[in-house]
Amino acid sequence: MNYSETEQKVITLVSTALNVNSINLQSSQENTSEWDSLAYLSVISAMEEEFEIEISEKNINNFGSVKNILNEVNHL
DSSP, X not given: OOHHHHHHHHHHHHHXXXXXXXXXXXXXXXXXXXXXXXXXXXXXXXXXXXXXXXOOTTTGGGOSBHHHHHXXXXXO
16 A cells, blocks of 8 residues: 555545545644544554554654554555
8 A cells, every 4th residue: 555545544444434525735633623532543543553553652743643543554
């Protein structure tokens, strides 16, 4: 999967997890009211399942924005 495909997949997964259609590369917990602590766990779960990755205590706090998620997914 190339970067743009991964980007689109992450946006789709976050959008689905939050039940929000307006997710984009700039979306984060700070500017998306639906992205609360419970939704954060849904986002993490979706990323683990889709990308077959394991989130650890070292990186669990890096999933609060689409950009950060992309960085994590591309480095794991």
